[in-house]
Amino acid sequence: MRTLERFRLPVWAVCAALLLRGVAQAQTKPWWDERWTCRKTVQVSPVGDYGEDLAAAVAFTTGGYLQADADDLRILDEAGQEVPYYVVASGFEDLCTVAFPVERPQQVFDFYYGNPRAKGVDHDWSPKRGLILEVRTMGKGGINNWHQMRDLIANSPEVQGRGLHHCVFDGHNRFGPSDRYISIYKGFLYCPVPGEYDFATTSDDASFLFVDSDLVVQWPGQHGAVADARHHAKTRLERGVHFLEYYHADLGDRQVAEAAWRVPGQEDFVVIPPEAFVPLWWGQVTQYERFEEGTLVEDPVDFSFWQESSVSAGDGLLSALRFHIDSPSSTTREAREWDFGDGVTSQDRSPTHVYVRAGKYRVSLRLGGQKLTQAVRVWHNERISGAVPEDLARDYARRIEGYDLSVMAVEELLAIWGFARLYAAPELERQALGALIDQPGSFRDPDASQVLLDQADALWMGGHYDIAVELLHRLGARYSQKEPALRALCNEGQYLLALGKRGEARDAFESLERRTSDRPAYRAMALTGIGDCHRFKGDADAARGSYLEAEENVEGPPGGRAVAHGAYAQAALEYLRAGELDAALEQVALWESAAPTAKLDGYFSLLKTIALCKRGDVVRAYGEARDQFAANPEGNYAPHMLLLQGDCLALWQHSDEAAEMYRKLVDGYPESPLRPVAQHRLQIPPKAIAELRFPVLDF
Ligand SMILES: [Ca+2]
DSSP: OGGGGGGGOOHHHHHHHHHHHOGGGGGOOOOSOTTOOEEEEEEEEOOSOOOSSOEEEEEEEOTTOSOTTOTTOEEEOTTSOEEOOEEEEOSSSSEEEEEEEOOSTTOEEEEEEOOTTOOOOOOOOOOSSSEEEEEEEOOSOOOSSHHHHHHHHHTOOOEEEEEEOSOSEESSOSSSOSSSEEEEEEEEEEESSOEEEEEEEEEESEEEEEETTEEEEEEOSSOOOOSSOOSEEEEEEOSEEEEEEEEEEEOSSSOEEEEEEEOTTOSSOEEOOGGGBOOOEEEEEEEEEEEETTEEESSOOOEEEEEEEEEEETTEEEEEEEEEEOOGGGGGOOOEEEEOSSSOEEOOSSOEEEESSOEEEEEEEEETTEEEEEEEEEOOOTTSOOSOHHHHHHHHHHHHHTSOGGGSOHHHHHHHHHHHHHTTOHHHHHHHHHHHHHOGGGGTSHHHHHHHHHHHHHHHHTTOHHHHHHHHHHHHHHSTTSHHHHHHHHHHHHHHHHTTOHHHHHHHHHHHHHHTTTOHHHHHHHHHHHHHHHHHHTOHHHHHHHHHHHHHHSOOOTTHHHHHHHHHHHHHHHHHHTTOHHHHHHHHHHHHHHOGGGGGSHHHHHHHHHHHHHTTOHHHHHHHHHHHHHHOTTSTTHHHHHHHHHHHHHHTTOHHHHHHHHHHHHHHOTTOTTHHHHHHHHHSOOOOGGGOOOTTTTO
């Protein structure tokens, strides 16, 4: 530690150095203890009237050098005397907030830390100013009275977060998920006049308000909040500072914690305002010095960060954090790169970064040859900004569109996708979806793969047929053996078939068949699809061959296939009559997979076409009717298939082709009871599914 000696030079040497090196070196002052490697100089500024028990608070970044519980923190005043302090928040991230006593404005203190072996000092000092909020995860216990609540707090040791707060007026948990948590507010109220003070609480769920350790008003138990002060009680207080405690517990659902008062002479209750709490002065870091392996680091790299705004999106939360380089010489250092710990980087001087999920991130800044990494926590702090959520969301979407989404994890991409959908940012939605498809982890994640499959379905139903097919194709191509890929291929084949692209559909089904030699259920789907391609071509015999082969791959249903036909048909029809279309289609799908040869029977196609058509999927409904007609133009259901093809085409706004189908029925099936229906539809084509009447179902 020889290098430290130069800070113990005699006075004359310091004076000589000053003369030689200029005024800047006047800041060099003796190092208190060489075992402590970091020193931050803090200057305090007064806030509000001075009053008694002066105390300041400062939040400083620790660079990860401070012990999590701040045991190695030492604060020295200008005379080199140790000053007691109170840790408001430490260890949640590389940012520490402490309070400490002060004597006068502009007073300067040295904060020493960075000694992993230092033991904590018991100061027995806490500020008689400000308001501190602590949130804990709820443990086991009741909230029906103060005794239960006290035990519950004792049984709830996990602290989610702590910090200085403005007032007791919260509608969410700013430190974690807003469910099953306990909030503890402790603050110092200034009562301007002696007299009867009326305190009120409203909460969701329980709340207990104490003044000077006496329980004044409470609203225990599980309940919603009310918008009035019906839960209130008076207490007599002298002029001066009084200790307020407010304990709140939320069991779930909504959450509110609100403390109000009516000071003597006032008519109405008001939320106890921030200015009612005796203010802490504010400290600011003015200099940072650090020793590394015994050598003083010239102008160590340092950056600070704070949460600027948040937007909630469904179950998730997006937050913008602001980062600022604190190293004085940073302007002269050219190489500068931020890594925000979520895969995104930036070269900006003072970037704002949007995190798509709350949580802890390791953020690093490379500046010149130095690098600093700090733990940064994105809190569940959804109301820190007064901005309109839609405005913020637009700004967030714009920023996120600039990210390289290929480096982000599946959870992040899902969050972005959900956000983009909620706030109607189609470009971002498309980007997130593309990145999800390309992200190797997507199919290890059941949520992500389901999102992608559902999305393809939604695109299809929205009329984006080609995009839906493209999405499924990419899914199928990329993850050749995984279950969602097989499902994607199967859906792709069916969509292509509905679009009349038999060759491409067959490619998809054959690709599925090649991959599923050891997976009978999917193999049956592939063979059924290939059978559908034959049916589309009008080759009923080849279709039957493929369907029979498919049936060999599925276990026969109980009671045999003939019984299954009847059971599925009955169930599908009943669901159709009840208007439960998804359930009807599910029965159709079960029917199809248990007994693919059913597809050669017109009745199956009839029910499937009606179900698809009623659900609004006229493209697939049309494909089914078309293929069934092609397979068996002589069959009992051939006129039905022509009628339904006409109906689908009419709804799909292909009126000429629709008329052609109705005419085919009128001319080709003179004995059919459906002929008059077709004649009528030639006069008045159907316009909406709601007004359409179906054979079997309606006549
Ligand atoms: Ca609640």
